[in-house]
Amino acid sequence: MTKVTKLKIPELKKWLKENDQKELISIITELYKLNDEVQQYLSVKYIGESTVNDLFDKAKKEIKDEFFPEKGFGKMRLLEAKKSINLFKKLTNDSARTVELMLFYVEIGTLFTSTYGDIDSKFYNSMLSMYNKVVVECEKDEKLFTKLDDRLYTIVVKSDGIGWGYHDGLEELYFSISWLEDEEL
Structure with missing residues (x-):
């Protein structure tokens, strides 16, 4: 079985810090579109109760x-x-x-x-x-x-x-x- 290489958390944080706000908004929007769990998580975070x-x-x-x-x-x-x-x-x-x-x-x-x-x-x-x-x-x-x-x-x-x-x-x-x-x- 082939192991998929994943980005580690410290690498992710470094990469996110290097991106500007516009790029981060674009990435988060794409994640939102790709994954129901991300949609639900962000809805809990920002809409709340x-x-x-x-x-x-x-x-x-x-x-x-x-x-x-x-x-x-x-x-x-x-x-x-x-x-x-x-x-x-x-x-x-x-x-x-x-x-x-x-x-x-x-x-x-x-x-x-x-x-x-x-x-x-x-x-x-x-x-x-x-x-x-x-x-x-x-x-x-x-x-x-x-x-x-x-x-x-x-x-x-x-x-x-x-x-x-x-x-x-x-x-x-x-x-x-x-x-x-x-x-x-």
């Missing part, structure tokens, strides 16, 4: 469509749903809404398996892994936990009766949250 809201809604729809599209059956491409979450995170750096998307992924996945029946261990491992990531973030931020607690617990309740140890795994993760121990005291 409304673009972040649009990207959040878009990511949420992409996740939902992998499981419950408006027409036909869900393809359940977990990697595609996770890519939507990761792209949102990369473009916006909005950690709170990224966690919301992660939790939505588990909610919609749990609904999918409740609707269509048993899936496979890879599916449940993916759901448990994502739920664990949400729990880890909730451990760091009690306000976030308070905001998401009902949704976290509802997933546990709705998973009752689902196989592959899924319900037990969710329950174990949920009750491992230290904020819950503080409430019980």
Whole structure:
């Protein structure tokens, strides 16, 4: 396999400093035309919150469509749903809404398996892994936990009766949250 030579960051910075403003505007405009991610990134940077809201809604729809599209059956491409979450995170750096998307992924996945029946261990491992990531973030931020607690617990309740140890795994993760121990005291 042939390795493509790439410009390194220090070289890029040096090259950019050597160009005048007109040339830089031209380069950025060309990048904008070539790449959707660049368009979204620059829109977040300069338009701000409304673009972040649009990207959040878009990511949420992409996740939902992998499981419950408006027409036909869900393809359940977990990697595609996770890519939507990761792209949102990369473009916006909005950690709170990224966690919301992660939790939505588990909610919609749990609904999918409740609707269509048993899936496979890879599916449940993916759901448990994502739920664990949400729990880890909730451990760091009690306000976030308070905001998401009902949704976290509802997933546990709705998973009752689902196989592959899924319900037990969710329950174990949920009750491992230290904020819950503080409430019980």
